[in-house]
Amino acid sequence: MAAVRNVGIVGAGAAGLAAAILLADAGIQVEILEKADAPQTLGSGITLQGNALRVLRQLGVWDQVEARGFGFSTLGLRAPDPAGTVIAVLEDIRTGGDDLPATMGMYRPDLTAILRERAEKAGARISYGKTVTKVTDDGGSVTVSTTDGTTSTYDLLIGADGLHSAVRKAIGIDAEPKPTGMGIWRAFVERPEEVVRTDLTYGGPCFIAGYCPTGPDTIYAYLVEKARDRKHEDGPRIMAELAAAYGGPWNEIRENLDHSARINYTWFTTHLVDGPWNRGRTVIIGDAAHSCPPTVAQGAAMALEDAAVLAELLINAEDVTETLFKEFTDRRLDRAKAVVNASVQLGQWMLDGVRDADVPGLMHGLSVMLKEPA
Numbered sequence: 001m002a003a004v005r006n007v008g009i010v011g012a013g014a015a016g017l018a019a020a021i022l023l024a025d026a027g028i029q030v031e032i033l034e035k036a037d038a039p040q041t042l043g044s045g046i047t048l049q050g051n052a053l054r055v056l057r058q059l060g061v062w063d064q065v066e067a068r069g070f071g072f073s074t075l076g077l078r079a080p081d082p083a084g085t086v087i088a089v090l091e092d093i094r095t096g097g098d099d100l101p102a103t104m105g106m107y108r109p110d111l112t113a114i115l116r117e118r119a120e121k122a123g124a125r126i127s128y129g130k131t132v133t134k135v136t137d138d139g140g141s142v143t144v145s146t147t148d149g150t151t152s153t154y155d156l157l158i159g160a161d162g163l164h165s166a167v168r169k170a171i172g173i174d175a176e177p178k179p180t181g182m183g184i185w186r187a188f189v190e191r192p193e194e195v196v197r198t199d200l201t202y203g204g205p206c207f208i209a210g211y212c213p214t215g216p217d218t219i220y221a222y223l224v225e226k227a228r229d230r231k232h233e234d235g236p237r238i239m240a241e242l243a244a245a246y247g248g249p250w251n252e253i254r255e256n257l258d259h260s261a262r263i264n265y266t267w268f269t270t271h272l273v274d275g276p277w278n279r280g281r282t283v284i285i286g287d288a289a290h291s292c293p294p295t296v297a298q299g300a301a302m303a304l305e306d307a308a309v310l311a312e313l314l315i316n317a318e319d320v321t322e323t324l325f326k327e328f329t330d331r332r333l334d335r336a337k338a339v340v341n342a343s344v345q346l347g348q349w350m351l352d353g354v355r356d357a358d359v360p361g362l363m364h365g366l367s368v369m370l371k372e373p374a
Contacts, residue, residue, distance in 0.1 A: 002028055003317035003324065008144055008154035009033070010132055010167050015286030015303035016160030017115035017124075021059050022311035024122035031154070032119070033130035033146065035161070039116060043108035044188045044262060045220030047198070047212050047294070050096030051370045052301035053104055055308050057096075064114045069106030070213035072197040080204030084248020089197075093367035095301075103198065103297070105212035105219070107188070132161070135170040137280035156320055157282040158310070160303075163269070165288035171279040177269035177291055180344060181351050182207065183227040184294070185239050187263045189256040191219045192249040204245040207350045208295075211249065221253050226351075227267045235263035268293035268347060272340050274333070278325040285310060290336045292343035296366060302336050305374040335374060342366050 006029035009016045020030045048056070048069070056065050075092050079085040092102030120126065134145035135157060142157040159167025163177050191213055201209040211221040223242050230238070236257045243254050257263070272290045277283050286303030309331050317324050342362055349357040 001318060002026055002315045003320045004028060004155040004314055006030070006154050007156050007158060007314075008142070008152060009158045009160055010144070011159070011161035011286075011288075012036075012039075012112075012116065012126055013160060013162060013286070013303070014111065014115060014300055015307045016158065017112070017119045018055065018059055018304050018307035019158055019160065019285065019311050020119040020124040021115070021122050022308065023314065024119065024124045026311075026315045028315075030119075030124040031152065032124060032126045033132065033144065033152070034126055034128050035131040037129045040112065041109050042262075043112075044186045044264065045105055045212055045214040045218070046108040046111060046300055047297040048104040048106065048111075049297055049301050049370070050094045050100050050102050051374070052096070052304050053100045054096035054373070055301075055304040057100070058308060059115070059118060061114050061118050065104065065106065065111065068110045068114070068215060069104045070215050071101035071104045072213070073102040074197050076197055076199035078199050078201045078246075078248055080201050080209070080245060082245075082247045084201070084246060084250060086199075086248075093364070093371060095367055095370040097371075103212075105198070105214040107214050107218060132166040132170060135167060135282055137282060139280070142281045155281070156314070159282060159284040159288045160286050160307070162287045163291055165284060167282065168273075168284050168288050171282050171284075173273055173279065173284070175271045175273045177271045179227055180268040180270055180293055180347050181227055182268040182293065182347050183225055183230065183265060184268065185223045185225070185235065185242070185263065185265050187221050187239055187253075187257055187261050188214075189219060189221060189253060189261050191215070191217055192252040194249045195219050199249070201246055202350075205242050209243065209246045209250065211253065219253075221250075230265045235265060236261060239263060270340060270344050272337060274337070276325055276329050277332070278328075281320055283310065283325065283328070290340055292340040293347050295343045295346040296339060296363070298339045298343070298370070301370070302339055305335070306332055309374050331374065335369070338366060338369060
């Protein structure tokens, strides 16, 4: 018998939906509280490494993900020159196993829709327009208050509500994301025929110029620069100017950076709750517990792994105890910390202009670790 009979999950992103699927499949009643008023349909691309694909296969959605996304197992490096000269094409480590691609790019709302449909089919209920204001733990259950004036009580509460988690604040964990010094422009545009993998260009007017195919017809392209206030600037114009130094597929990408392109600008941030991710019967996972710059593209994978490990422990335990949460911390904290540290280190080397950094060694060691199941 599972440790819980009914679970509340705050947040209908990848981490929350993955936990909901696994728990509902085990016969546990699950309600997801989502602050948005309806399913979200806007977004850009997402890069899913092999260890994320391994969890998606566990969730029973791999066939749909494979059909909607764009899988590849190599990484290209290009020179910051007008020709976009290919310097090397490297074989990526398949962190999800040799029978899965090393990497999958896809449209983020498509991934969310696939997971949402699967969660609802498993029996999870999603309640929209629910912003958490208070969490009360009486030792045997957790009661959640939301801005619509309602309360709900569960055996356990999972905070999967992202970077600025209301649950994290409500249970007294004061960790907050902090800027790392870099900012990123992202654009969701048509796929040049030449783009069949992620190519990265280091140097030029940006630290990194890159792109990832997200389906047969689309990619998301990105440019990483020093963080600055870009709130009121013309995104298409700025991206086109920054991208002017890069050749190859960037020539076609630039032509598509008009005002119909979906473009956004955000700062890289990071945080890590370096200790137990629970307070009583409330536990945080995914970006609520840890976040990092996308320099190693492991954010989604870490969130999905958190959900899978927590669900496994809850399903196999007989009661909710501190021992259960200690085991969860023991299995997740060091792995998440390694990803956060590596992601921040890569960015810091670029900010500091370190030219002899052992990037291959760092990436290889991380990939070898991530190939092992969570």
